[in-house]
Amino acid sequence: MPQSSSIAARSGSQVTDTFATLGRRQEIALVLSIFALIAFFSFTSDYFFTVRNLTNVLGQGSLVMIAGIGVAIVFMSGEVDISVGSLQAAVAIPLIEVMNATGNLWLGLAAALLLGLIVGVINGYLSAYVGINSLIVTLGMLFILRGGVYLYTGKTAIPDDAYLESFFVIGNERFLGVVPYPALIALILLLGFMYVMSHRPFGRKVYAVGGNAEVARLAGFPVKRVKFTCFIISSVMATISGILLASRLGSAVHLAGIGFEFQVVAAVVLGGVSLSGGVGSLLGMALGVLILAFMSNGLGMLDLPTEWQLVITGIIIIIAVAFDEMKRRRAG
């Protein structure tokens, strides 16, 4: 009884069963905020409301969005992953090294994915199976990977000497000259995982495990394996974003991704994905990413000290979560 009453208290209007997602208040509020931001910045700068700029923002937000998919899924399962920034830097090393050695993009991608998988397996094993608090595991991984990158590279960037056109294209060119490829990839992944989260048993299991692990276990769900899989998804998504970043940077940069985890967590939380698991949607996360990306772009055009961006982002996060919490309490 205590269990059920406490769960009932954590309510909210997220009935996540179909693509009817669009009809929900959370997302509507986010969409309205985006429109408001666009309207505001169009007013403050002539350069804001242009196809070129808006598509730019999509491309810039896409790295956060791709990693955000994985981090949001981990959040939904009731865990956290903050190792994604360091992983972004780490996967670029095998990618570039293998491409430089073999001149083959596919081998490079495979090497990067392999490292991502290994990290996901370690994070997932220690968190889901051993039972160490995932905040600590992934914080430790954050340090270990970053330190490892510094040690391996001797704190220099490893340039891309293979000059593969295809590698340049994925991060820097535009599909049909309009949509940046990273945005396209992000969109495909987003739609794919939205489908998984609402139309595949696995997605439902993630929500169930995050909503109430004990119930999920009694329902016969392999709770540990579901969480384990979420960590692997997260690492793979971070790897993909790391590959795109490496393409944009044309190298494996040891400094890449520092603080990236904060951007991702900010977007995920802003999108209404709760730290306590079981609620939230990927669409919300994606809208959260767009809000932060438009903010960053728009504020960058104002003649404001850049520190305002940090301050404003911090305030927005607190207000968004406080608002979310208030709504949830009222509904419960």
Next chain:
Amino acid sequence: MVSEVSAPPKSASLVGALVGNNQIVLVAALVVICVGISLAVPQFYSSANIIAILRQVAMVLIVACGMTMLLITAEVDLSVGASLAFVGVVAMDVINVTDSVFLGALAGIAFGALVGLVNGLIVTRLKVNSLIATIGTMMILQGGVFLYSREAIQNHHHLPSFVDIGAGYVGPVPIPVIVAAVIFIASYVVLRHTTLGRYLFAVGANEKTARLSGLRTTWLKLFAFVLTGALVGVAGLILGSLMNAGQPTAGRGFELTVIAAVILGGTSLSGGRGTLIGTLLGVFVLKVIDDGIIVLQWNQDLQMIVPGVVLIAAIYLDILRRRADAR
């Protein structure tokens, strides 16, 4: 459910006895590390180095005392690093204007406490998860400090007592070490022997229970936040004094060192469990490793990797021990 299969008193199994309690592991680790380093570098035991380590330990320990209490109440504060920098800037500015170290110190500590209060109010009133809330305030402070002053605030007052806060000695003992020791002992006594300490445990162990028992849970959490903030103020003053400037760039990553040390010491992230002795040991382990890597002239990148590994390993051992206990 639990009552039906309620476990009997702990049986001291072989594994349980071997792994022992978390603190014994830390003591052993500390001894092994110290012996190892000193075999390679005899100067490790020089009084200069010991003082150097103690001073580093002091800075972290001061804040870790507050953080231990905060984690015991099941909350966390990630803004301490950003606040540390801001405190130094504010304190130096006030001393420059007023020519009074006392007023500057007061302003610095008050600023830290104010940050703690804001964090506490966001968490207790707006019900924002403290991890998220303090990431938010961390961003606000990091940005805010540069909006306050882009340049490091220089020491224009040249008051010797200011320098003494960080660099002075009483007899052979550096003042920061004395400050830390006093704060540590006071915190230890509060946590172990007073109603306040017991209430902090109660709030972290079960907030509703605490409230039903008539405790002011909100007030207690606020206290832990404000105390942590004020202690950041103290540490910020010491850092400001040591650097002889209010540096807006200081304190990056400080929060992670503090939290890592506290968790390493066996304090639980989920509240209701933790000891200050553990925290003390945790701080020592991390700082001795840090120092060791420098005196051994190893690649300093290891200063990132080793604490990460140590932290995960320590918690892994702790979980093994708990499982052994439960068996």
Next chain:
Amino acid sequence: MQKILFAMLAAGTALVAVSAVPASAQDTPKRIGYVVNYATHEWYQNVIKGMKDHAAEIGATVEVKDANLDVAKQVSAAEDFIAQGVDVLILTPVNEEGVVPLLRRAKAAGMPVVLEGNPVKGMTTMVAICDYDTGYDAGVAAGKYAKENLGGVAKVMNVGLPLLSATVLRSQGFMDGIQTEIPDAVMVHDLDGGGNPDRALEVSTAALAQNDDINIIYGINDSSSLGGLQAWKAAGKSQDGLLVVGTGGEGLAFINAMENEPSYRIEAAMFPEKNGYTAIDAAVKVFNNEEVPPHIVSPTAPMIGDEWSKYYDYDGTTRSIKWDAVNALVPPAKCTKTAADLK
């Protein structure tokens, strides 16, 4: 549909190209975009100051976006500038390898680019000081000072920053320079001070405790040298027989230190304002398609004792550069060593 899109794109590119290639050599760019790597740092504050001052003189505006040490954000910021159609882009790379694709894209968009600070593969020109030479000159000065005041002994603690090639070059230059005067000068401790004062303080404390024969502290920037000096003072040591050498002269801290700390005798000044000034000159040249050397060197000079007042006015809260003195400095035509030599 596709055709239309391509047509639109082609038209867009053409427009950019038209606006970017002016006809007359007299033209000045109207809008200059500067993507700085770390605007909160005093060094870059002063670079920006130099840029804005000089741009105002020639009737241009400088817009600044801060990458805040984030390589990804830097690419985004430059992208934004290209989309906004600024006339010239100035770029201080967070990492020199990480902007190679960006330069390629800027070239494709017909956007002239000036690099500041570090060279990048495929660039037209770069404005930068010579890090190695700056360190070298300071090293020579330190060697002379040590001969006179420290009994010819030089045991150096380098509060360095291996993260960046520029700072590695400074440290190397310093050691090479000091050895021209004192051949058996040694680097006793090579530290990673993170370039920030509290980390520098922390690592220096441990190093000083281990090696008590250190008598020269070299910092790759002012934060590092001051961190080292503060560690020295905190250890309760007298400043007699110590020499502290800082690099950069990026803010007010070094002036304060040279005024008040007896051991802080040498500052390898790098005149960030002048760097910004030179970058604007270079921007005008590339805008006009003029011939420019791949490396435009901005001058540096070691300042010994109170020589700083030759180059700066200081009223207690702000400093202002004395342009005449700084513009009179003659930079080397070419750097002795560059990042390429480190590989």
Next chain:
Amino acid sequence: MPAEAATAAVAETAAPLPLEMTGIGKHFPGVIALDNVDLSLEAGKVHALMGENGAGKSTLIKILAGVYGKDTGTIRIAGRETSIASPGDALRQGIKVVFQEIALISEFTVAENIFLEQYPTGRSGSINWKKIRQDARALFERIGFDVDTNARTGALPISQQQMVEIARALAHEARIVVMDEPTSSLTPAEVALLFTVIRRLTALGIAVIYVSHKLDEVFEIADTVTVLRDGRHISTRPIGEHTHDTLIQDMIGRQIDDLFPRSRGQASGKVALSVKGVATEKLRDVTFDVYAGEVLGFFGLMGAGRTELAKAIVGFDPIDKGTIEIGGRPLHPHDTRTAVSLGIGLLTEDRKGEGLMLDLPVVYNLSLAALGSFARGGFIDETAEREAAQGYVDRFRIRTPSLFQEIKNLSGGNQQKVLLARWLLRGLSVIVVDEPTRGIDVGAKQEIFALIDQLAADGHAIVMMTSEMPELLGLSDRVMVMGEGRITGSFSRDEATQEKILNAAIV
């Protein structure tokens, strides 16, 4: 008829039995939870499993559900020896357990929860949401429950959630359905409905294990009864061979003559607690007085507002209107701190969630509310604290190896005694007890009842919220009945009968 069923069970039948568990043993550290227990089911029959808390019922069904592994013994399903490795495995083998604690994902819709274990999928592996919604609706129509299948489950009242749980069993075409105390939060009408459903299940040839401690229900629905005690198998008999007395005797191994001791005399005329016109979101105009030395029992069905009232009058939940006076002094400001200092406190129904500090030792749990009285200048006199705690441990016969044992390792009854001692040490004048014997075995129940009686005799005023009729009638001096947040009836001890109370409770 039941007698025949039992004979049939003994006789050889052509079809193998749906379930045979033989010689099942399971031990936990220091405890033998099950020792050589047998249980076999017949298709189409209801088999009641009875025993006190701690008898091993839950362990046995958890083994069946795949939550625990067994140490010894064999399990045969439909004649084939098998093992049940996990809850998922149990489901695949046709076993569906409906646990007492609601096992639903509150963020999901009712329909989704029904098909949680086996999402119907199309050929591509996509979930067929249309089919889920249609089938769920059809399922509820078939069994005659009126539930909105598109509602978020957490938004439903607990009783409806329980119905959803039971419907789930049907959706999975289970051959064996286990129900663990299924009626603990149902209204009489819902219980009747449940029994209809159970009969439909058995008509389909499904074997049902019915775990309950409510004798009346067992006599009504069960064909066979197995009694466990202290982890051992005591008896398996057709229900027809049992009387109330024989069943109780099997369960507790002795007769409890006087479950409700009564040592106290008349209550004084002194009003200890006066509640006037209290209203909240869930309560409407609640007014009553409690006198020192009496036990005032509150009865109500699930959702009647008992717990809400309890939490409101101890200052835990805010009130919109009304006044609360303790010993003549108003509860103002309305918070628990004031309430406790005025001498009123709540013994919660939710021990784990609101009562215990699980990781902390017994002594810390016991002294929490009274810590101030052991402190001078904020410093705790730990010797005095320990002595006082030890006093209660002795007096209440709290079974714990030491004062420093973590309280999570104590049994439910002993935990409850610690929590009661917490309030006595504080010296309250009014104690609000909410479901004081939930999850506590019969032996300990008797002790708790005796304690409550003793407290009243000592002059405390006791407000008791309960859904257990015997408890209510046995302990209360006066009875108040609640329905939909209002007081719907008030009876003296002499007037109160089960029938009158239930009539008042059903609004």
